[in-house]
Amino acid sequence: MADENGSNLRQFREGILDNNPVLVQLLGMCPVLAVTNSLENALVMGAAATFVVVMSNLITSLLRHLIKPHVRILIFTLTIATFVTIADMALKAYMFEVSKKLGAFVPLIIVNCMIICRAEVVAIKNGVGRSLADAFGIGIGFTVALAILGVIRELMGSGTLTLPWGAQSWVLFQLSEGFEPHKWIVMVLPPGAFLTLGVVVGITNQIRARRKQGGAA
Amino acid sequence: MKKFVSESWLVLTMGVVFACLLAATQTSLSGRIVENQQRALNQAILEVVPGLERTEELVIGGNRVFKCADAAGELLGWAVEASGAGFVDKITLVAGLSADGERITGVKVIDNLETPGLGNKIEGPWAAQWRDRDATRSFSVTKATPTVDQNEISAITGATYSSVYVANIVNDVITRIRPLLAEYR
Amino acid sequence: MSIGALIGIFLGVALVNNLVLAGFLGICPFLGVSRKVDMAFGMGCAVTFVITVSGVVTWLIVHGLLAPIGSAIFGPEHAGALFFLKYVAFIMVIASMVQLVEMYLRKFFPPLYTAFGVFLPLITTNCAILGTCLYIDMKPETQYLLNAAVYAFGGGIGFTLAITIMAGIREHIRFSDVPKAFQGAGITLLVAGILALAFSGFAGIGK
Numbered sequence: 001m002a003d004e005n006g007s008n009l010r011q012f013r014e015g016i017l018d019n020n021p022v023l024v025q026l027l028g029m030c031p032v033l034a035v036t037n038s039l040e041n042a043l044v045m046g047a048a049a050t051f052v053v054v055m056s057n058l059i060t061s062l063l064r065h066l067i068k069p070h071v072r073i074l075i076f077t078l079t080i081a082t083f084v085t086i087a088d089m090a091l092k093a094y095m096f097e098v099s100k101k102l103g104a105f106v107p108l109i110i111v112n113c114m115i116i117c118r119a120e121v122v123a124i125k126n127g128v129g130r131s132l133a134d135a136f137g138i139g140i141g142f143t144v145a146l147a148i149l150g151v152i153r154e155l156m157g158s159g160t161l162t163l164p165w166g167a168q169s170w171v172l173f174q175l176s177e178g179f180e181p182h183k184w185i186v187m188v189l190p191p192g193a194f195l196t197l198g199v200v201v202g203i204t205n206q207i208r209a210r211r212k213q214g215g216a217a
Numbered sequence: 218m219k220k221f222v223s224e225s226w227l228v229l230t231m232g233v234v235f236a237c238l239l240a241a242t243q244t245s246l247s248g249r250i251v252e253n254q255q256r257a258l259n260q261a262i263l264e265v266v267p268g269l270e271r272t273e274e275l276v277i278g279g280n281r282v283f284k285c286a287d288a289a290g291e292l293l294g295w296a297v298e299a300s301g302a303g304f305v306d307k308i309t310l311v312a313g314l315s316a317d318g319e320r321i322t323g324v325k326v327i328d329n330l331e332t333p334g335l336g337n338k339i340e341g342p343w344a345a346q347w348r349d350r351d352a353t354r355s356f357s358v359t360k361a362t363p364t365v366d367q368n369e370i371s372a373i374t375g376a377t378y379s380s381v382y383v384a385n386i387v388n389d390v391i392t393r394i395r396p397l398l399a400e401y402r
Numbered sequence: 403m404s405i406g407a408l409i410g411i412f413l414g415v416a417l418v419n420n421l422v423l424a425g426f427l428g429i430c431p432f433l434g435v436s437r438k439v440d441m442a443f444g445m446g447c448a449v450t451f452v453i454t455v456s457g458v459v460t461w462l463i464v465h466g467l468l469a470p471i472g473s474a475i476f477g478p479e480h481a482g483a484l485f486f487l488k489y490v491a492f493i494m495v496i497a498s499m500v501q502l503v504e505m506y507l508r509k510f511f512p513p514l515y516t517a518f519g520v521f522l523p524l525i526t527t528n529c530a531i532l533g534t535c536l537y538i539d540m541k542p543e544t545q546y547l548l549n550a551a552v553y554a555f556g557g558g559i560g561f562t563l564a565i566t567i568m569a570g571i572r573e574h575i576r577f578s579d580v581p582k583a584f585q586g587a588g589i590t591l592l593v594a595g596i597l598a599l600a601f602s603g604f605a606g607i608g609k
Contacts, residue, residue, distance in 0.1 A: 190426065
């Protein structure tokens with residue numbers, strides 16, 4: 001039992017660090033670029049995706065002995081689409097402004113490769129405990145990656161940091177008026193998204209390479 | 218047939234269960250969602266036609282038009298919901314017209330996806346210059362200092378397109394909807 | 403619904419609001435399949451086909467199935483009553499279309515089928531396709547079937563354009579000295595950023 005808990009914890013941690021869906025596995029790229037123009041958007045998207053992957057892993061794991069191989073992708077897709085619809089409705093009801101800014105990217109969680117990947121690789125073969133640990137790890141890892149990019153892009157592009165808070169966004173932090181002419185609008189536009197992600201991925205790879213060297217030496 | 222059922226009973230059952238789950242969520246949340254969509258509109262109407270107590274919703278020329286009256290029932294003005302193409306995507310706004318239709322009492326953008334920090338500003342103080350303007354002529358947008366008798370609107374620095382698209386929508390309201398208002402007075 | 407308007411829609415989604423470089427859709431295959439020009443172009447064609455057919459079919463499902471049934475059961479003002487089934491319906495359609503393409507290729511173009519390998523079923527998770535279906539549903543200018551079809555086709559062409567250009571560039575980059583940490587995804591993203599800058603010059607064309 002202790003061993004299983006240990007590996008659950010490791011599964012959880014891996015989702016955030018070694019196996020980070022965005023920075024290491026390079027999955028789920030589309031929302032990463034689209035919704036990281038502000039921290040608020042990034043966090044809400046992360047939360048929504050975490051909800052979906054947790055529910056998807058939970059249901060897949062509970063039903064894993066009943067799911068026949070031929071229909072498994074169909075079942076995964078059906079489950080994911082259902083919970084994304086629920087998340088979308090919940091956002092429109094309780095966080096209307098943010099849901100408008102996220103636009104089509106909430107339903108696009110359905111085709112976020114990382115979610116269906118977890119179901120295929122982990123949930124269909126493991127018990128509920130492991131599947132949930134994996135789901136939360138991946139979800140939080142996704143949110144963390146989004147948040148890093150969100151902070152960078154929003155600070156440099158708009159000079160603010162906003163957090164989601166009920167119906168209105170809460171401006172956590174706003175650089176002074178003097179920053180206005182110096183802000184790099186491009187950071188909140190498509191080119192800035194690509195460039196920021198490229199740099200962050202490059203830095204992540206560098207860090208991982210160093211750690212490997214450190215480990216080998 | 219038996220093979221079909223044995224392979225797919227789970228999918229079909231899950232399909233039905235999920236459909237019910239979705240229907241239930243929809244029923245419980247749809248009230249709030251519609252309310253949310255209305256809130257922005259209602260606040261905008263209050264802003265562009267100040268002092269109103271009652272509204273009557275009409276559809277004129279394909280647009281939602283709100284006939285606004287004060288407490289005594291006197292016609293105060295009109296609030297026209299209009300939308301059109303923007304730089305990034307659709308822009309929706311509410312344009313307020315005076316009771317006689319001769320003046321624009323204000324414009325409030327309620328939905329836009331323009332560039333944050335630039336085109337986004339059409340929702341902010343920039344819109345104040347639409348207050349109390351001449352509604353009998355079309356508007357044009359200028360980067361220089363606007364002159365009132367040319368019916369000019371000053372563009373947002375760095376977001377000329379977004380400013381122009383707002384003016385386009387207002388002009389459409391003026392040319393298409395304004396003449397039709399007379400018969401609903 | 404003039405030819406001009408249709409051309410505007412086509413150019414709008416292929417160039418100005420290119421699905422990949424401005425709309426952030428289809429990034430995964432964009433990064434993954436853009437190593438060689440012929441693979442990239444082939445993927446682009448497959449995606450264009452699936453997008454166009456899916457776009458049309460999902461439009462038909464919304465306007466021809468969900469809306470009328472909703473009206474029939476709940477009355478004309480509640481035509482949207484069954485719209486909560488949209489996302490599920492959309493993804494099912496896309497998955498089926500990809501399955502059809504797979505079967506067709508396997509039967510009639512086996513070498514192409516093997517060349518694609520695992521990337522073919524992955525077209526289902528290409529957000530460009532679901533994204534296009536969603537946008538067709540959301541945008542006011544695609545409420546007519548012809549506009550929707552043109553939009554979908556234009557989206558596919560834009561995707562093909564972006565991915566092929568990227569493949570061309572990457573084939574050249576292979577001979578450059580990219581720092582180790584940036585090889586692969588890093589440099590591709592940076593190049594994509596520059597491409598996105600270039601494409602943003604198209605802004606304002608349609609209008």
